[in-house]
Amino acid sequence: MFLDKVTISVKAGNGGDGVVSFHREKFVQAGGPDGGDGGNGGNIVFLADRGLNTLIDFKFKKHFRAEDGSAGAGKNCSGKSGQDLVIKVPVGTVIKDAETGSVVADFVKDGQRKVLLRGGRGGKGNARFATPTRRTPSFSQRGNKTEEHKIILELKTIADVGLVGFPNVGKSTLLSVLTSAKPKIANYHFTTLSPNLGVVKYYDNSFVIADIPGLIEGAAEGAGLGHDFLRHIERVRLIVHVVDISGVEDRDPVSDFEKINAELDAYSIKLAGLKQIVVANKCDLLGDLADEAVDDFEKRTGIRPLKMSAIMQDGIKVLLDEIWNTLKDIPESEPFEVDEDFQFEIVDNQSYEIDRMDDGTFVVSGGFIDMLSKNVVISDVDSNRYFQKKLIERGIIDDLRRRGAKEGDTVEIGDIEFEFVD
Known part of the structure; x- marks a missing residue:
């Protein structure tokens, strides 16, 4: 099954907590603090793998979480x-932030890596807080916590040339003749339901060509499989536009040609501006009338299409020459512009806010408070002093005064409640 767009959730690992521990050894008194630091959380890393060609692995597994760091000892x-x-994705995968739509990564080469989310930093053990005046700290630091983020994975086929055209015009047959690819071929519409890639060998050179499933009118607005098809030609450098010149299905090749171009124009200005080689396929069905049909197409569009019978392999050499001579003068496609300044929102361990309740109680909350209050043993003198010191350094005590806190007012900070002393 081919799957080319999926939304998943990713979360880097939490940092491990530092611990409170004191050295205990026979015949050794006052061994002092020896609590170790917590380990860092694991990162979320994406890796492009040429061996993958679909996002099907993400159909049933939607949540990915890196390992948490262990606590110290x-x-x-x-x-x-x-x-x-490490999450492997096909080459050609674009990663977007689900909330903003920002492009955060574009994988265009095999083996390309991207650290998307970094794990939380491990907390400090109580040994780190020992000073000449605080010899036995009874507190430690918790590890930084991480948040889950939703991202969109989109697979945009990487090919030099894209075959476009209405359903059943012979694109898959043409691909099978030009390359060693073996797409499903049958005489009914939408035989091809996913892009097929093939490598064309041209003397000492080669290029990749993609058979884009048949487009229909309204594809740019989502008709049929709409954007699911069109996204796969966003990277190509050249379009080979195949029309059924025979008109055996009562279709007008000129009308089909104009409708497909209208869809390309509606979807992307870049696509509309790409060079095109127009191929008049199924000339074998017209016999001696083929030249007349090609002349009529040129008269109505101003474009002379290449005569072709893919099934008879007639006109292949001329097409290959035309593709290569055009392609060699077109620069390589640029990767999608990645928002280098984009950062996933992280847990804010420095913010706080002060609210005054109806009963006059001041409540201090926020990321800074969550980190600080959970590390404190309020009954321990050293821990209590460290707690107060951090409140003063952060400016919270001065902020409480500015908000009107007076001697004896009740202040709640995390799970700790105390009387304000000025």
């Missing part, structure tokens, strides 16, 4: 860092 042992989670 006594004897100054640091916790183990979480293992990175």
Whole structure:
């Protein structure tokens, strides 16, 4: 099954907590703090793999989480860092932030890597907080927590040439003749339901050609499989536009040609501006009338199409020459513009806010408070002093005064409640 767009959730690992521990050894008194640091959380890493050609692996697994860092231990042992989670995607995959639509990565080469989310930093053990005046700290630091983010994976086929045209005009047959690809071929519409790629060998050169499933009128607005098809020609450098010149299905090749171009124009200005080689396929069905049909097409469009019978392999050499002579003068496609300034929103460990309740209680909350209050043993003198010191350094005490806090007012900070002392 071919799948080329999916939304998944990713989360880097949390940092492990630092621990409170004191050295205990027979005949050794006052061994001091020896709590180790927590390990860092694992990163979320994406890796482009040429061996993949669909996003089907993400159909049933939607949530990806890197390993958390382990907590520290006594004897100054640091916790183990979480293992990175490496997620493989096909070459040609574009990653977007689901909330903003910003392009955060574009994988155009095999083996290309991108660290999308970094794991949380491990917390400090109590040994880190020992000072000449604080010899036995009874507190440690918690590891940084990470948040889950939703991202969109879109597979945009990487090819030099794109075959476009209405259903059943012979694109798959042409691809099979030009390359060693073996697409499904049958005489009914929408035989091809996913892009087929093939490598064309041209003397000492080669290029990649993609058979884009048959477009229909309204594709740019989502008719049929709409954008699911059109996204796969966003990277091509040249379009080979195939029309059924025979008109055996009561179709007008000129009308079909104009409708497909209108869809390309509606979908993307870039696509509309790409060079095209127009191929008049199925000339074998017209016999001696083929030249007349080609002349009529040129008269009505101003474009002389190449005569072709893919099934008879007639006109292949001329087409290959035309493709290569055109392609060699067109520069390589540029990757999609990645928003280098984009950053996923992270847990804010520095913010706080102060609210005054109806009963006069001041409530201080926020990321900074969550980190600080959970590390404190309020009954421990050193821990309490460290807590107050951090409140003063952060400016929270001064902010409480500005908000009207007076001697004896009740202040709640996290799970801790105390009387304000000025």
